[in-house]
Amino acid sequence: MKLKGAEKQFWWHFGHITDSKHIPTELPGFTSIDSLVDDDYLAMLFAKVSVMRSVYLKETLITDEGVKLISNVKQLKHLTLMKHENITKACLPYLNKLTDLEYLDIWRTQIRLEDITVLKDLKNLRELHISPHNEGVEESWDTILEKIIKAEETLPNCIINT
Incomplete structure (x- = not known):
């Protein structure tokens, strides 16, 4: 099936994909640093990709809404959301859904050390940067x-780590 409109453009830029049957449902990871990646970008990506082990986002345009989208990813073990001033403690319930997480970097977001007491479901978390x-x-x-x-x-x- 041929892709249409914004989805066609997204998948072409993402991986030169022109046919929906070639869109992966699983990726090892996704990285974006100092970029224009935003919540809409993540919505397009995670509408198709449901399994990912690592997401590394540093200084992008994502907000709490983007974290909500990430919270639906299965098998996510490493999540970096470093240097995002629009990520707040409002997204903590979504982070708490990522029970496979072993590594979480939320340094230089609006989330503070005293806010993380709600992350009781992250039993596998071994390292936190905040x-x-x-x-x-x-x-x-x-x-x-x-x-x-x-x-x-x-x-x-x-x-x-503080």
């Missing part, structure tokens, strides 16, 4: 340590 506080806000090491201890109670098998 900002301890908002940029420009100074906190004592005692305060940060208290937040780390509380986060470690939520994710006891996880190394938390």
